[in-house]
Amino acid sequence: MPFTLYHLGPALLIGLPLRRWIDLLTLCTASVVLDIWPLLAGLGVLPGPYHRVEHTYLGGAVVAGMLTVGMVLGAHQFPTQFDRWRSDTGGLTGLVVPGLIGTLLHVTLDSVTHPTMDPFTPIAGNPFSHLFTLMELTIVCATLLFICLAWLVLLHTARRRSSEESSGLFAIGPLHMLSISSRHRLAGVSIAGLGIIMLLLVSRTDIFIAKVIWGASGGIILFNGLYLNGVRFR
Numbered sequence: 001m002p003f004t005l006y007h008l009g010p011a012l013l014i015g016l017p018l019r020r021w022i023d024l025l026t027l028c029t030a031s032v033v034l035d036i037w038p039l040l041a042g043l044g045v046l047p048g049p050y051h052r053v054e055h056t057y058l059g060g061a062v063v064a065g066m067l068t069v070g071m072v073l074g075a076h077q078f079p080t081q082f083d084r085w086r087s088d089t090g091g092l093t094g095l096v097v098p099g100l101i102g103t104l105l106h107v108t109l110d111s112v113t114h115p116t117m118d119p120f121t122p123i124a125g126n127p128f129s130h131l132f133t134l135m136e137l138t139i140v141c142a143t144l145l146f147i148c149l150a151w152l153v154l155l156h157t158a159r160r161r162s163s164e165e166s167s168g169l170f171a172i173g174p175l176h177m178l179s180i181s182s183r184h185r186l187a188g189v190s191i192a193g194l195g196i197i198m199l200l201l202v203s204r205t206d207i208f209i210a211k212v213i214w215g216a217s218g219g220i221i222l223f224n225g226l227y228l229n230g231v232r233f234r
Contacts, residue, residue, distance in 0.1 A: 007031040007106050009144030013193065014101055016151055017186035022098040025082075026071050030064055030102025034110075055110055056121040060103035067103075068095045112137055136200070143196055147189075178230035188229025195222025 011031035015024050034054050040046040053059040072095065075082040108128060111119045115129035132140070180188075198218030202211050 005032065006138060006141035006145060007109060009141045009146075009148055010109065011102050011105055012148035013144050013189060014105070015098060016148060017182050017189060020182065021094060022101075023071070023094050024098070026067065026095050027098035027102045030067055030099045031106055033067060034060065034063060034103055034106045051110065051114060051117050053121065055107055055117055056119055057104055057107055058121060060107045061100060064096070064099035064103045068092075068099045071095050109137065109141070139200055140197065144193065147192070178232065180230040185229055188225050188227070190225070191228060192222050192225025195219065195225055
């Protein structure tokens, strides 16, 4: 993908509902760490090609393991700095799982727009090639990143408003968000994401009635996803 930070959108969409069990710092780092070599190659510091063995599922798993070790060592060496950003997952699993999610999701997304990649190396072939265009995938990832960043702002505000948080409800402007279970939160985000995708598909057709149907359906699904996610309007 053209901008590595776009990988954060899909990663956070998975990680935020599971933030009590997995470390978000590890997840975010894992979702972008694979592009260190392509970045340096693009700057001429390292030789190409951009996508090497680390952009395969096996390579991504190895990088995830190395990242987990690095996070454990970093937490011991710099506990104050790491505690400020890391989630309290209470175990090694909370580091291993997000590391794998981040790297393997990164490989999958890059495989969509880079047909020369072989994500299942040593097995040749790329079944994800051309599932979406680069523009479509970029729009989806950028939209998810915007939504997840807004979600993080809401969570941060909720922690600061302890009195409102204790009642299970906090508000920002015209929006209220209920404290609900992670299962319902994940379902709501998934449905809202489906609604956004349907709204993006409106531009794919030139038929007016189809635009109306896709737009109305996407809007309804998005609204229901937000509602299930605990979002309420004053």
